[in-house]
Amino acid sequence: MNVSDSERISGFLESKGYKSAQSISEAALVVFNTCGIKQTAENRAYSFIHNLRKHHNDVKIILTGCIAHRSDVQKLLKNKVDLFFSISDMFLFENWIIENCLEIGNWKLEIPAQNNLPKENIAYLSIAPKHNNKYQAFVPIMTGCDNFCAYCVVPHARGREVSRPAEEILAEVQDLVKKGYKHITLLGQNVNSYKSTADFPQLLKKIDRIPGKFWVSFVSSHPKDFSDELIGIIARCKKVCEWIHLPVQAGNDAILQKMNRRYTQAHYLKLLGKIRQAMKKHKPRIPYSLSSDIIVGFPGETRKQFADSAKIMEKARFDMVFFGQFSPRPGTAAWQMKDDVAQKEKARREKFLNEILKKTTLANNKKYVGKIMEVLVEKEKDGVYFGKTRTMKNVKILSAKKDLIGKIIKVKITKVNIWNLEGEII
Numbered sequence: 571m572n573v574s575d576s577e578r579i580s581g582f583l584e585s586k587g588y589k590s591a592q593s594i595s596e597a598a599l600v601v602f603n604t605c606g607i608k609q610t611a612e613n614r615a616y617s618f619i620h621n622l623r624k625h626h627n628d629v630k631i632i633l634t635g636c637i638a639h640r641s642d643v644q645k646l647l648k649n650k651v652d653l654f655f656s657i658s659d660m661f662l663f664e665n666w667i668i669e670n671c672l673e674i675g676n677w678k679l680e681i682p683a684q685n686n687l688p689k690e691n692i693a694y695l696s697i698a699p700k701h702n703n704k705y706q707a708f709v710p711i712m713t714g715c716d717n718f719c720a721y722c723v724v725p726h727a728r729g730r731e732v733s734r735p736a737e738e739i740l741a742e743v744q745d746l747v748k749k750g751y752k753h754i755t756l757l758g759q760n761v762n763s764y765k766s767t768a769d770f771p772q773l774l775k776k777i778d779r780i781p782g783k784f785w786v787s788f789v790s791s792h793p794k795d796f797s798d799e800l801i802g803i804i805a806r807c808k809k810v811c812e813w814i815h816l817p818v819q820a821g822n823d824a825i826l827q828k829m830n831r832r833y834t835q836a837h838y839l840k841l842l843g844k845i846r847q848a849m850k851k852h853k854p855r856i857p858y859s860l861s862s863d864i865i866v867g868f869p870g871e872t873r874k875q876f877a878d879s880a881k882i883m884e885k886a887r888f889d890m891v892f893f894g895q896f897s898p899r900p901g902t903a904a905w906q907m908k909d910d911v912a913q914k915e916k917a918r919r920e921k922f923l924n925e926i927l928k929k930t931t932l933a934n935n936k937k938y939v940g941k942i943m944e945v946l947v948e949k950e951k952d953g954v955y956f957g958k959t960r961t962m963k964n965v966k967i968l969s970a971k972k973d974l975i976g977k978i979i980k981v982k983i984t985k986v987n988i989w990n991l992e993g994e995i996i
């Protein structure tokens with residue numbers, strides 16, 4: 571989501587006449603779009619900002635993203651940062667640009683007569699983004715979250731859930747497809763609680779009907795809102811990728827309750843069963859993949875409770891899991907809890923789960939051998955191409971052909987490893 575927000579910030583600045591600098595040291599204005607999910611991410615931003623200010627006293631530094639609203643952060647950086655704004659308050663940034671832009675460098679910028687952005691936290695999503703490439707694009711469909719999981723900073727940083735109008739999303743996707751984009755990723759903190767003139771399953775169906783050759787995927791979903799209707803649509807719609815990212819976070823019911831996740835281990839496994847059944851019925855010959863997020867060392871998580879996370883991983887047979895060692899975030903419910911699992915133990919638990927993941931991923935990958943898969947080519951290095959399948963598996967492709975980047979090609983999978991597949995173009 572932050573990558574996508576940054577694309578909108580870039581798009582906004584370019585629309586005001588700004589140009590990207592070659593490097594951070596050449597920039598007259600630097601916008602830090604921060605992540606507050608872990609202390610390490612926060613620390614990285616502090617160190618960047620301290621160094622930048624130390625060596626470039628006249629640079630303008632702006633801070634936005636998930637830590638910008640916090641008073642402790644503003645106090646810490648008050649002599650180094652020129653403006654703090656929450657991403658939903660883009661109008662503050664716009665006003666600041668209007669008031670300060672002539673002081674930056676010697677550029678002659680056109681100053682609009684009045685503020686264009688309405689003061690609502692969804693308005694910034696209407697800004698035309700500057701995409702990082704010409705084949706894969708993020709399209710935010712909503713922002714914010716109402717769920718207040720005990721460990722999570724998102725509802726505090728981004729505010730409550732707000733959905734973009736379906737018509738605006740459809741127009742953006744149509745435009746991207748016309749421009750040749752091949753993979754559209756719909757973004758939201760909780761996409762399946764999207765609600766506008768359509769709900770999320772209806773939105774997916776409408777996107778699937780847009781003419782053209784493209785893929786559509788989405789992140790992230792909440793297991794409590796993952797409906798049977800949505801499962802049916804994913805399984806039936808041809809353009810919807812066979813990849814479902816469904817964060818479970820923990821395998822133990824007491825920990826899930828403490829995390830305020832509002833589902834049980836049994837509910838989660840039942841959902842996976844329904845997904846497997848639907849995929850088998852509607853896309854029987856196409857592999858699908860399931861990925862998840864798991865937090866280890868949540869306050870009070872005993873070794874026995876942790877063993878349930880290992881159990882759910884064995885049962886779910888995930889293709890990918892993004893692990894997080896619990897890190898207390900200011901303002902969240904878990905901030906008040908005792909962070910009582912030692913750092914070393916958190917690392918041990920993560921490593922333990924990662925070993926299970928390696929086994930299930932490799933076993934899942936073996937199903938690809940001999941199959942012909944569509945692959946979107948993303949890069950090339952020393953004559954070897956790298957791309958992704960519709961199931962988000964990394965593929966290494968040997969081909970003497972030129973200019974494959976950004977194209978969907980057919981690849982016969984000849985070899986599989988834990989973290990990637992290998993194949994030949996056909």
Ligand code: SF4
Pocket residue numbers: 715716717718719722723724725759760792
């Ligand atoms: Fe955070 Fe996701 Fe929970 Fe919302 S649903 S509070 S974004 S973890």
